[in-house]
Amino acid sequence: MFKKIVVVGMGYVGIPVAAEFANHGFDVVGVEIIKWKVDWINKGKCPIQGNEPRLAELLKKVVKNGKLRVAQDFSECRDADAILICTETPFDLKRKKPDYSALKSAVDSVAENLEKKSLIVVESTIAPKTMENVVKPIIEKNGKKAGKDFYLANCPERVMPGKLLYNIENLDRVVGGIDKKSQALAVELYSHIVKGKLYPTDCLTAEIVKTTENAYRDVQIGFANEIALICEKLGVDTFKVRELVNKCPYRDMHLPGVGVGGHCLPKDSLLLAYSVKNKVDPRMLMTAREINESMPLHMVELIKECFTKVKKNLKESKISVLGLAYLQNSDDTRNSPAFPIIEKLKENGADVSVHDPYVNEHGDMNITDDISKSLKDSDCLVLVTAHDEYKKLNLKKIKKLMRTPIIVDGRNLFSKEECEKEGFVYRGIGK
Ligand code: SAJ
DSSP: OOOEEEEEOOSTTHHHHHHHHHHTTOEEEEEOSOHHHHHHHHTTOOSOOSOOTTHHHHHHHHHHTTSEEEESOGGGGTTOSEEEEOOOOOEETTTTEEOOHHHHHHHHHHHHTOOSOOEEEEOSOOOTTHIIIIIHHHHGGGSOOBTTTBEEEEOOOOOOTTOHHHHHHHSOEEEEESSHHHHHHHHHHHHTTOOSOEEEEEHHHHHHHHHHHHHHHHHHHHHHHHHHHHHHHHTOOHHHHHHHHTTSTTOOOOOOOSOOOSSSHHHHHHHHHHTTTTTOOOHHHHHHHHHHHHHHHHHHHHHHHHHHHTTOOSTTOEEEEEOOSSSTTOOOOTTOTHHHHHHHHHHTTOEEEEEOSSOOOBTTBOEESOHHHHHTTOSEEEEOSOOHHHHTOOHHHHHHHOSSOEEEESSSOSOHHHHHHTTOEEEETTO
């Protein structure tokens, strides 16, 4: 039934799913507007860095055997049997609404090049009612009818940096169809690459499930962070409390930390709330968001407490921020809690050295991958991302490198006892 598949958007979602379908014998064409990405992938090179098991090799294989190629031209959609839309759908905090510019542009270009009864699937995370109110009308603008001239579905991605291929191959997925036929076709399509169970439903339910599963996690993390603030004041290690709480059945307390970054959690509650704007006041969702967004600033407060303790001023100090990525062993920096921390420290007159083993550039930010250089003569080690490399740090060695032995730990990476035994002033989120 399906032979040629077009995947629009060669990012964290599009690249792995394109490679998977190509590896299962489909002729796959990626459509990407950024030229260097087109060229890079057509050379068999993967633009996604970080620790992504099997992805680079799989991409090289399917490009080499001709099952995957990338173009900038949407005319590739004309003879496509299926078209997957994997463009970003950020939330515009200023305008308090989703930023669908990339999605609308992609859907519009697909609509302009629809010449077959193709199955169009949106994988991007969207606010409930977007399929009905935004996507479908754009494709139907030329008089075409969903379910008659094309099929339409929403199959939300469940990728996660570090497990991009694993998640596509193994996680269950929800498949929302605009009608029964679209639903059946989408289930058939994904059954070729998904070993997990496929749960057919309607588009609206699929949109609600996706945003809810992430809102759930954001609220859980917000809860853990609030318990961390309480435990700090009570002088008890939250991680020990969490371990014992989770011994109780039906408890799953998440990890407190320096904040919630990434391309999913910070926006999905907002997308869900947007769909019932002025109808429901999502107090729980928004309070969790506020708590999570406040954690980077709480981290700066802990840093200030340490400086006060050693009677040093942040001004003219050198501070080493370890980790720019929002997630351990990833190069993805989107919405990373590191940014507000770096900004606040600079506002306080500190000279901030940023280290990350996976992120080599971000705008004009100077990022080093030399940890000794970053810690040399530093007055404070600020641990933001729990990259594996940081777990191997030798406390004796770094104490010799640093000018002032202060560690502020945003991810429970260090042992408070060991740091204090080595003569460090130590503060940690939740500890
Ligand atoms: N975080 C915490 N405490 C936790 C878990 C995460 O502070 O207990 C922080 C992380 O450090 C990170 C952010 O939250 O900054 C997001 O972490 P994440 O583990 O949720 O990773 P994401 O953003 O890649 O989330 C994805 C989501 N998957 C999809 O959208 C398909 C999320 O729904 C998944 O639950 C998550 O992966 C996963 O790991 O399962």
